Amino acid sequence: MSAKPFASSADLAAKTExxxxxxxxxxxxxxxxxxxxxxxxxxxxxxxxxxxxxxAAARDWLARLRDHTDKPVRxxxxxxxxxxxxxxxxxxxxxxxxxxxxxxxxxxxxGQEDWDSEYGRMPRLFKEPEEIPxxxxxxxxxxxxxxxxxxxxxxxxxxQYCGRGHTAGDIVAWIPRERILFAGDLVEAQAALYTxxxxxxxxxxxxxxxxxxxxxxxVVGGRGAVPRGRDAVTAAIxxxxxxxxxxxxxxxxxxxxxxxxxxxFADTHAALAPQYGxxxxxxxxxxxxxxxxxxxFDGVNWPRVWTAERDREVWDQLQGEA
Numbered sequence: 565m566s567a568k569p570f571a572s573s574a575d576l577a578a579k580t581e582x583x584x585x586x587x588x589x590x591x592x593x594x595x596x597x598x599x600x601x602x603x604x605x606x607x608x609x610x611x612x613x614x615x616x617x618x619x620a621a622a623r624d625w626l627a628r629l630r631d632h633t634d635k636p637v638r639x640x641x642x643x644x645x646x647x648x649x650x651x652x653x654x655x656x657x658x659x660x661x662x663x664x665x666x667x668x669x670x671x672x673x674x675g676q677e678d679w680d681s682e683y684g685r686m687p688r689l690f691k692e693p694e695e696i697p698x699x700x701x702x703x704x705x706x707x708x709x710x711x712x713x714x715x716x717x718x719x720x721x722x723x724q725y726c727g728r729g730h731t732a733g734d735i736v737a738w739i740p741r742e743r744i745l746f747a748g749d750l751v752e753a754q755a756a757l758y759t760x761x762x763x764x765x766x767x768x769x770x771x772x773x774x775x776x777x778x779x780x781x782x783v784v785g786g787r788g789a790v791p792r793g794r795d796a797v798t799a800a801i802x803x804x805x806x807x808x809x810x811x812x813x814x815x816x817x818x819x820x821x822x823x824x825x826x827x828x829f830a831d832t833h834a835a836l837a838p839q840y841g842x843x844x845x846x847x848x849x850x851x852x853x854x855x856x857x858x859x860x861f862d863g864v865n866w867p868r869v870w871t872a873e874r875d876r877e878v879w880d881q882l883q884g885e886a
Contacts, residue, residue, distance in 0.1 A: 568883050570876065571685035571848045583628050584790055587742040589718065591632065592784045593625055597755050597844025598689065599648050601625050602746050602784050604739060607715030609638035613737055613746045613784075615653040615700065617682070620692035622652030639712060641723060642702060643748025643786075644731045645670040646761075647682040648689050650700040662710065663702035664725050666733030670761075674869045675699045681870045685848065726750065726774040729767035730759070730786075732866075738778055745778050745797075749786030753800040755844045757807050760852035761867040764860060768808035776801050787844060810835050811857055819861040829854045829882040851882035 579596040586592055589605030602613040610633065616622040640658035642650050645667045653661060670678075676699065683690050704710075710723040719741035726736060730749040737746040749758065750771065759767075782792045783800055791800045814835050818828035832854055840846055855878050856867055868874075 611639040617648040617689040619655040622655035647679045653700040664733035665705040727771035728763035729771040743781040745780035746784045751785040753788035755787035756846035758849040815857045
């Protein structure tokens with residue numbers, strides 16, 4: 565019997581959603597630690613960033629957006645493959661669904677397993693799940709950089725791969741004219757990280773260095789509020805880096821001395837909880853984070869697939885009674 569409710573299964577309270585206009589034609593919807601989404605206006609179309617977990621949840625977001633613009637969605641950008649980010653895609657009627665080539669690979673390899681896993685972990689996010697038509701597949705992929713011309717005098721959006729991080733295929737959307745970055749789950753602002761499919765060393769070093777290198781004046785992370793101003797953006801990036809570095813230090817030390825996975829979890833929890841423990845999804849994510857990092861120290865480079873069954877096994881081992 566688990567000592568704590570499984571993952572986010574007991575998190576059933578509705579969250580307050582806030583639509584922020586970050587600049588002319590640049591929008592972000594945040595929701596008290598639920599996944600963030602956004603949109604960028606072109607001359608006669610929209611670039612949407614992230615799709616939410618179901619078509620019904622996506623329609624709720626689009627209804628809010630329609631208070632500001634009625635332009636059709638031409639491009640739907642998926643920052644990575646996780647179900648809560650992609651399975652609502654059909655609601656957008658997008659002409660083009662864009663993702664990194666590694667995201668397509670991950671959908672093919674483990675998309676259904678991830679869907680089952682995330683539905684079990686975060687049921688509240690899956691509004692009317694019966695409407696999901698199936699796995700979401702990108703129609704356009706790239707390996708390094710893709711530029712979208714917004715038309716007229718609106719400038720352009722740069723979709724950039726910054727390296728392995730939260731997954732093998734995370735991309736960001738950079739709006740140079742406004743100096744606004746949609747970072748997906750590579751950056752969190754006062755929200756805990758999920759690293760169950762991560763490459764911790766790459767993410768905490770070169771990948772975040774490249775994210776910082778944009779010099780953004782506002783960043784829409786995967787969860788949490790939107791930091792504005794260079795100092796606030798830097799703080800969010802460094803908070804993300806610190807979380808990763810503490811995990812690497814604590815799990816690495818236990819692994820090096822021949823300790824157990826449960827000991828690594830306990831030491832990591834004790835080190836992170838004073839600063840991050842009250843933040844959204846901290847307790848939910850940490851067992852899966854520690855298991856993935858332990859695998860990396862064991863030499864498992866490519867993340868193992870999370871299934872609903874494996875989720876429960878790891879949770880009971882690390883969050884259950886001793």
